Amino acid sequence: MSRVTVVLLLVASLLSSSLALALPTSGAAAAEERTWVVDAVDEPTSNRWDSVDTGTSVVTIAVGDTVEWQFDRATQGHDLTSLAPTDPWESVWDEPLAEYREPGGEPVRRTFTRPGTYRYTCSLHGTVMTGTVVVVDPGGNSAPTAAPVVTPTEVGVGEAVHATADATDPDGDVVAVSWDFGAGGPAAHTDHAMHAWAAPGTYVVRLRVSDGRGGLHEDDFAITVTGEAEPGEPEPPVDDGALPAIDARVAPATGVAPLSVRFSTQVTTTGSVVPFAEAQEQDADLDGTAVLVRRRDETYTSLLVTGARPGAAHPVHVHEKPCAVERGGSHFRFDTTQGFAEPNEIWPAFTADAAGSSGLVEVTKPMRAGPLAVSVVVHDPTNPALRIGCADLAPGTADLAYSWSFGDGSTGTGADPDHTYAAPGTYTATVTVSRGSGAHAGHGSVADSVQVVVGGTATPPATQPPATVADTTPPRISRIGPRRAVRTARPTVRARVLDSASGIRRKAVVLRLDGRRVPGLSYDARRGLVRWRPARALAPGRHVVRLVVRDAAGNRAARTWRFRVRR
Known part of the structure; x- marks a missing residue:
């Protein structure tokens, strides 16, 4: 080998070594990429995304970096959903996010390969839980x-x-x-x-x-x-001006003067569960009825669903927007100054049986729900970030006005007023509910009454029998259903009957469908619940239900309603 050849080989070797030192290897480049951690954080008064590095819901990262969302600081389930751009500088996600994790669940990881501004949210708690990933090119x-x-x-x-x-x-x-x-x-x-x-x-x-x-x-x-x-x-829209079913309530209903009582207007809204948003083919038969009852210091919610996924646990929540607006929006909260959590919300979740039925799901909360409780959303059992069923609760309650006449010459306002009766007597208190504002103000009203018996303070002579007050108040019928179109040919007909004075016996409850008395009626006297489900499929079209009830004193009440079986 000549001396010139040796020199050239040495020069080539030195150049190769220099280039190797100047240019990072693929392993070195990978080492420069980093992972940024964002936690889902639940606290008594707030819910938020929190970056370990920035202390906010915003992280600024380089191209090739990874964001890891963790759920170790969560106390409830959260979804992680990417948001479409709303401003010119925001970016479209290469692959949309739609994940759900329970507390302590596996992290969600995403590596970003393009510069841009990417926004995300927990749609369940979207009013407070949104975040941003800003991806920059270090040389740009x-x-x-x-x-x-x-x-x-x-x-x-x-x-x-x-x-x-x-x-x-x-x-x-x-x-x-x-x-x-x-x-x-x-x-x-x-x-x-x-x-x-x-x-x-x-x-x-x-x-x-x-x-x-x-x-x-x-x-x-x-x-x-x-x-x-x-x-x-x-406030939320008020439908077509229809008014909800109401019931006047009082406690105590009897006592000695002066008697202080607490009145309440019970307001019932209902809705039909239908397939919705991300419903899959297996959810096509999803059907059911949701009921939400507001009364003094209490909200009762019931749900009865058929056509659900057999054996699957379905998360369900009451939401603050109608089904057609932002897919129902975020969860309804009783107290908006507090964070999202089960005690501050309504969760009528269920696990479907082998036939896909929820059975009757009932949830009672010790607070009266405000007007923003407007829909019930059923979530996908395998990925609760997806929403597969929804029921709009109607009529709306946003602008209701309550006017009371207490029967002693006094009046009051509000859903749940207090009143004191100064003198003995039998009083009939009446509440009238109407639309207090908007296009339907002053057009129509509904009313209901309740009786208060106030005794005197003097003790009757021992030789005289105690005075008795005849029961002349008929039973009250409420929570009737179904009242709209249903998808099943074997719907559950239901109602609630109450009579605190005399009581109601099973044989005094008569239910007729299309003029014929139905067999096999179920009546829970303790709770006042009447239920019946036809053994055979009903014909498509309209059906008429009539319920007649008599109490032990002979007072009679009747209620008629209609529903339609879809073809």
């Missing part, structure tokens, strides 16, 4: 920065919060500022903005600063609003 554009100040973070209804972004861009790009105050209204697009809320609750104020070239800065601020809602607060 620099994201804008901000030093935001939002104050105060605790205000009363109608009091303003001041928000200042103080946004800049290291590349000198013109920045666009967006303040979202979490109340459903339009965003503000100025560096300094003000906002006042019309209703109490916990709100998330979100700042977004964009440089128009893919760079984004985002910050979240939690605001607590206290006090009473202002008049004119937006």
Whole structure:
């Protein structure tokens, strides 16, 4: 080998070594990529996504990095759902997210290969649980920065919060500022903005600063609003003006003057469960009835479903928006200043039997639900991030007005007033319910009455028998159903009958379908529940139900309603 050849080989070897030192190997490049952890966090007053690195729901990562969502700090199930872009600087996910995890469940991992701004949410708790992943190319554009100040973070209804972004861009790009105050209204697009809320609750104020070239800065601020809602607060739609079924209630119904009593207007809304949103072929026969009853210091919810997946556990929740609006929106909460959790919500979940039936599911909560409890959503048993069934609860209760006449010359308002009867006597208290605002205000009303017997304070002579008060009040019939179109040819006909004074015997309950008395009627006297299911399929079309009840004193009550069996 010549000396020239040896020299060339040495030079080539040195160049090869230099290049190997200058260029990272694939293993070195992989080592530079990192994983960012985001936790689902449940606390008594809040629910949120929390980045271990940033302490917020926003993480800024490099192309090739991975985000890992963990559920070790969760106390309830959460879904992880990707969001479609709502602003020009947001990005479409390469592969949409639709995952669900129970507390302590396996993490969800996603590696990001393209720069962009990707938003996600827990749709069950979407009013407070949204997050953002900002993916940047290290050699490209620099994201804008901000030093935001939002104050105060605790205000009363109608009091303003001041928000200042103080946004800049290291590349000198013109920045666009967006303040979202979490109340459903339009965003503000100025560096300094003000906002006042019309209703109490916990709100998330979100700042977004964009440089128009893919760079984004985002910050979240939690605001607590206290006090009473202002008049004119937006409420759910009120259907066609129909009014719900009502029942007047009182406790105690008898006593000695002066007698203080607690009245209540029981309001019943119902809905039919139908396949919905992400329903699969196996959910095509999903059918059923949901009932929600509001009364003083209590909300009763029942659900009866057929056509469900046999043997599967179906998560079910009451939601705050109609089925057609944001797939039912988030879970309904009794107290919006508290976090999402089972004690603050209504969960009529069930496990279907071998025939796909839920059986009667009943949930009672020690609080009266507000008007935002408007739908019942059934979730996919294998992935509760998906929603397969929904029932709109109707008629709506958002703008109901309650007017009471207590029978002694006094009047009152509100669903659940208190009253004191000063003198002995038998009084008939009547509540009248109508639409208090909107297009249907003043058009129609429903009323119901309840009797209060007030005795005197004097003790009758021993030789006189105690005075008796004749029972002249008929039984009350409520919670009737079905009342609309049903998909099954063997629907369960149901009602509730109550008579606190004299009681009702089984033989005094008569149910007729299309004029014929039905056999095999079920009557639970303790709970006042009447149920009957036809042994054979009913013909398609309209059917008429009539229920007649007599109490032990001979007082009679009757109720007629109709439903239709779909073809």
